[in-house]
Amino acid sequence: MSKAIDALKQTPVLRRVNSSLQLKTVLIIFLLSLLSLAVVGNYIGSKIADNLFSDRLNQALGESKRTTNDFVSRVDLLKNPDKQTLQSQVNEIISSIQNPSVEATRWFSLYLPPGQKDSWLATTSSNGFDPSKIPTDLHEQVSTGNGQYWKVETLDDGQGMKRPALLVGSQIQLPPGINYELYFIYDLTPQQNTMNSIKTSLHVAGLMLLCLFSAVAYLVIRRVIRPVKDASHIAEDVAAGDYSKRVEITGDDEIAKLGTSFNKMTGTLADKIKALEQLSKVQQSFVSDVSHELRTPLTTINMASTLLYSKRDTFDAAEKRSVELLHNQVERFEELLAELLEISRFDAGAAVLTRTQHSLLEIVEKTRVDIQSIIESNKTRVDIYTDGFDITAEIDTRRITRIIRNLMVNAVDYSEAKPVSVFLAANTQAVSVAVADQGAGMKQEHLERVFDRFWRADSSRVRTTGGTGLGLTISKEDAQLHHGTLVVDAQEGKGSTFVLSVPKSETVTLKEEPLKPLPANQLLECRQWVKHD
């Protein structure tokens, strides 16, 4: 049932109604008014109808009784008449009955029930009345009962019209001891007409009231809704980002209170946002100042360290070792500083993207050359595969190279002497670079944390190339800056696959990544690859 209602609610008409408070309320008032007016109207109508009918009924019953008694007493006066006398007397009575009465038409029917012998009079009825129309159940009541019985029937008036009629009947006995049923038939058409005209008036009145109610409702609601509507529009503007808009406040009622609170809220929002923007600016200039301040002394340290390092063989053992450690740590410090500054740029929203059209295959191949020594020292190799299509995109070369280098160095580091595979593929919107190793892999719970700052898979592992723990964080931020994605999947003991996907240009949205993070062997099978040596 509720599903049907929900489906109904989705139709355009109902949706329009549902979205306007005014329309909804007016509609509810309309429907309720309609309902109540209908009920009341019906009640009034039926009460009037009942009254009209019972008035006529009583009148008819009284008249019928009098006329019947009159009939009977006139026949009784005859005192044992013979057939002819009876017939002429009855005819006389009938003609007097037939005089049009004061009100509506009255017919009669002197009915001889079937099965009686030696009757002197046959069934006689006034013109236009067909005695066979007398309902059977009335016959039964009249013949078996002892008083007056009545029924309402719709009868043909002989001119092709159907009229409502009231039949009143009672049993009388006429010489020579035959039972007759005497019926009087009263036309109820006048009552019917009266009823109809009353009904029409009620309908018209009801309609007018309905329109009146709806109009009043509409006007009243409009007055009430207007401030709410205004507030709603202003809220839309604020939600869209214009924090300067305020609601107009008139009066002192609940609506006014709502408006005041709304304005206060918007004001607070605007202030907070301004404060945050300020903070962001402060952060950005801090980043830039720190950057400058740290770099100069670091350069001097670097130069000194390099000089000493180049002369280390002239020192004795302890000094030589100290110089080596110094040199390494200075390098590590430089790396860390650069990455920290990069991260704070992302945090402050100050990272800038400069796009050029570039081939990702070229970047991957160049990186493979650049890290050749790391590949060799890990006793592994890097295989590059493309699907034969154009793998270029509008990217920030520096950042993408950084990501790819990071992924490839990590893969080589964790390769455990097994080959590392890099797959490049594209679809209409985006390009993907998948770097898959077959080394130790990762636990499921580590997969979510691998992009966290300073997180390392296993602190007891020795990393041959050092590393700050920020590499993947920066890579992910770089990917997101391009509106792309960097995802990973891994199986413990089997290996890990990282997939970088970026849209082909600024105007394109990444809807589906060309490659998913599957293990190397599955990626190899998923399409035809061209190997690049």
Added chain:
Amino acid sequence: MSHTILVVDDDTALAEMAGIILQGEGYQVEFCHTGDEAFDKFNEVKADLVLLDLMLPGKDGIQICEEIKAASPATPVIMLTAKTDTLDVVAGLEAGADDYMPKPFKPAELLARIMARLRPVETKQVAAHMANPNIQEIGRLKIDIPGRVLYVDNQQVAVTPLEFDLVATMAARPREAFSREELLEKVWGYKYVSDTRLVNVHMQRLRSKIETDPENPNIVLTVRGVGYKVGQ
């Protein structure tokens, strides 16, 4: 004869350290720690190359660069800067610097760049002469390789040595595109530098000197996705 290098940086420790390294390589080193004195010092010591920090007290590094280049266009100026935002780098290069080194830099790299900039012009000339002994004409350009003079519509145009080398290199293979990395290698002598902003800025400077409408060049053209070329 050893070259004289002027180090202009307000950080005395850095300047001194740089001096030690450069002297170790056989260069003569002079120092200057303020912007106001830089130009005078340059003239005084007759430096063969200037290492110039951009953020100086007193006169701005950009201004000093412009002054030095105006007085002596053939002297290489290498910017040292802690600011690596593109806008700052471009501003420095547009002021006339031949190269920039972001801090912190590896001493070895600094030395390599200094060497590349100080490589005798003659050897470059000989190499070019062998490839192209004549005066080369491509469209509106006339390039006098031996004389190292550039003409556009038969009018001589003053260009820096680097800008001349840029045109001459591309003119060696007219209508063929050169990648930015290739130009970095052939013109600047850098093999493993991947920051190609140097090329972009110098190209812009070149265009502003030889093109009628630098925004819509028709002598030195950009080849989308590849680099640049000369000639239709």
